[in-house]
Structure formats: structure tokens, C-alpha cells
Amino acid sequence: MIETRKTEIRYVTSDPKKMLNMYLAKRVLKTWEESFIDEDTGETVTIERNEILFDRGTLIDQDILAKIRFSMEADGIREVEVSNQNRLAFENENNVLYPHIAQAEIGGKKSKFLLYATGLENACLILKDYIELNYLFGFTLTMVKEFDSCVILTDTLKERKVDDASIAYLKEEITTEEYLDKMDEENQEDEESKPDERKFYQIETKITFMNGENEDERVQTFVVNTFNVDRAMMLITHYLKNKEEECEKQAKENGHEFRKREIHTAIESAKPIPVGRFIPKEFSIAYIE
Numbered sequence: 061m062i063e064t065r066k067t068e069i070r071y072v073t074s075d076p077k078k079m080l081n082m083y084l085a086k087r088v089l090k091t092w093e094e095s096f097i098d099e100d101t102g103e104t105v106t107i108e109r110n111e112i113l114f115d116r117g118t119l120i121d122q123d124i125l126a127k128i129r130f131s132m133e134a135d136g137i138r139e140v141e142v143s144n145q146n147r148l149a150f151e152n153e154n155n156v157l158y159p160h161i162a163q164a165e166i167g168g169k170k171s172k173f174l175l176y177a178t179g180l181e182n183a184c185l186i187l188k189d190y191i192e193l194n195y196l197f198g199f200t201l202t203m204v205k206e207f208d209s210c211v212i213l214t215d216t217l218k219e220r221k222v223d224d225a226s227i228a229y230l231k232e233e234i235t236t237e238e239y240l241d242k243m244d245e246e247n248q249e250d251e252e253s254k255p256d257e258r259k260f261y262q263i264e265t266k267i268t269f270m271n272g273e274n275e276d277e278r279v280q281t282f283v284v285n286t287f288n289v290d291r292a293m294m295l296i297t298h299y300l301k302n303k304e305e306e307c308e309k310q311a312k313e314n315g316h317e318f319r320k321r322e323i324h325t326a327i328e329s330a331k332p333i334p335v336g337r338f339i340p341k342e343f344s345i346a347y348i349e
Contacts, residue, residue: 063145074139076129079120082142088114088128090135113137117148154178155348159207159283161335162187167197174212174260174283175339178348180204186347190339208262208281213295214338215258215286260285260335261292264328267300269321276321279328285338289330297325 061067070085071078090111098105113131118124120142131137157176160183164171173190177183183204191199261284269276282299284292300323311318 068143068145068147070141070143070145072139072141074132076125079128079140079142080122080125082120082144083146084114084116084118084120085141085143085147087112087116088131088137088140090131090137114140117146119146157341157344157348159210159212161203161205161207162201163203164191164199164201166191166195166199170202171337172335173337173339174207174335176212176341176344180206182347186339186344190343210262210281210283211299212338212341213282213284213286213292213299215284215291215295258285258287259332260338261289261330262333263289263292263296263330265293265296266326266328268324268326270324271319271321283333283335289327292330293325293327297323300325 073079090113092109093106094109095104095106097103113135114124114128120128128137128140155178157178160175160177160180162173162175162183164173164187173187175183175186175190177186184201187201187204263282263284264279265282266277266279282292282296284295286292286295304320304323308318308320
């Protein structure tokens with residue numbers, strides 16, 4: 061007979077008869093408290109101590125059963141969890157969001173998504189939730205996998221007829237504030253927005269941090285949802301400068317010295333990738349809180 065989770069018999073019991081010839085599904089711990097005086101505050105501090113009496117996966121034969129019965133009398137063990145199956149492996153817990161790519165067939169049409177998730181099951185939950193809220197048809201999840209390590213950025217600006225401001229910004233001829241002002245001016249002049257022509261660009265970016273005579277170079281991957289590669293590089297540079305300012309602010313708040321660095325970016329490689337939508341990171345964060 062093939063054993064699966066469907067055929068598992070698992071329960072918590074204090075009856076020795078129901079333990080015999082079963083496997084321990086969880087460790088059996090002896091727990092007690094110890095108190096000591098904190099030398100700095102003079103207060104009494106209590107901590108919990110644990111000792112492993114029997115490990116998970118132990119087969120409860122007559123000898124082990126006798127030891128468990130003794131522990132129930134001497135060590136305060138009240139009950140144990142047992143199973144008819146010896147399950148030793150366990151899934152590691154993870155609360156770190158990582159980029160994933162997924163595909164779903166929605167109303168007969170295939171759509172690809174980028175999202176942050178802690179793992180495959182978490183990604184499926186997020187994807188189902190998002191599709192149910194944002195689409196009208198029946199759907200089937202057809203693919204979910206971990207994506208390359210990257211930073212995902214989205215362009216919230218509308219497409220412009222002329223992109224001179226972006227070019228000037230990339231050449232460092234205008235500041236970030238001046239660039240955003242020009243974008244706002246163009247937006248007011250052009251009330252009729254163009255169709256959404258944004259694509260997802262995967263860009264390997266060489267980043268140079270300059271601090272006086274010292275240089276630090278690294279290559280980082282970004283996925284940017286925007287209209288063209290030039291605008292994507294502008295968003296990447298803007299993101300990096302904002303991060304540098306956040307570090308400076310945090311250092312000052314903690315009373316530390318911070319030497320702000322100049323940041324220069326260059327494209328190592330760039331390509332569009334076939335993705336239709338990015339599920340906002342805030343949506344994914346709700347699934348780890």
C-alpha cells in the first residue's frame with residue numbers, strides 16, 4: 061500500500077495503549093523555568109528551559125513506551141502526538157519575499173505575472189487572490205517558479221510625446237526635482253494620454269558608487285515596467301539615489317556619520333521579457349503579516 065498524507069493516522073493522546081507501534085510526530089520536550097537576578101537592573105528574570113526526551117520519528121516500541129510512561133509521571137509530560145507514518149523531513153519556514161514569475165490561463169488566454177512571494181505555495185495563494193479580484197473569468201494556474209534575483213520597479217508616469225527631460229536627466233544636466241517638474245508640466249499640457257505601451261525590461265546594470273577617490277562597482281539586475289530603456293535607466297538611477305538618501309537619513313537619526321556617494325549607472329544588458337502584469341509588493345506583504 062502506498063503511504064501518503066491521505067492515509068496518515070495522526071492524533072494526540074495520553075493513553076499508552078494508543079501510542080504503541082506508532083511514530084512520534086513531534087519531539088517530546090521536558091520543560092521547566094529557571095530564575096536569576098539581572099546584575100544590571102537587579103530584577104528577577106525567568107527563562108524557559110527545554111530538554112529533548114524523545115525525538116520526532118522515534119518508533120514507540122515496548123521499551124520506548126516504558127520510558128514515555130516514566131516521563132509522564134516524573135517529568136510532567138501530559139500527552140504526545142503520534143502518527144502511523146514516519147515523517148522526518150520538514151518544510152523550512154521562510155518569511156522573506158523573493159521575485160517569482162507565474163502564468164495563468166484566464167478565460168482561455170494565457171497571462172504572465174511578476175510577483176513577490178515567500179515560496180511556491182505562497183505565490184499560488186497571492187496569485188489566486190489577485191486574479192479573483194481583477195479578472196472576470198474562470199482561470200487555471202499553469203506555472204509558478206522562482207525568478208532571478210532582482211529589484212522590480214514600475215513607472216507611474218504617462219508616456220510623453222517628447223522625452224528630452226529623461227535624456228537631460230540621464231546626462232545629469234538637470235536634477236531629479238527639475239525632471240519631475242518637467243514631467244508634471246508635460247502632463248498638464250497633454251490631457252489626452254497615449255495608449256499604454258509599457259513593457260517589462262530586464263536590465264543588468266553596472267552601478268558605480270564614488271566617494272572621493274574610492275570607487276565601488278557592482279552589477280545588479282532590475283526589472284522595470286516602463287515605456288523604453290532610457291526611461292527605465294532613469295527610474296533605476298532615481299531608485300538608487302533615494303536609497304542613498306534613506307541611508308543618510310537613518311545614519312543621522314542614529315547619530316552616525318554618513319558620507320553620501322555619487323552614483324553612476326550603465327547598462328550591461330537589456331531585454332524585454334514576456335510579462336503582462338506585476339502584482340504590487342504591498343499585496344504580497346499582506347500574506348506574511
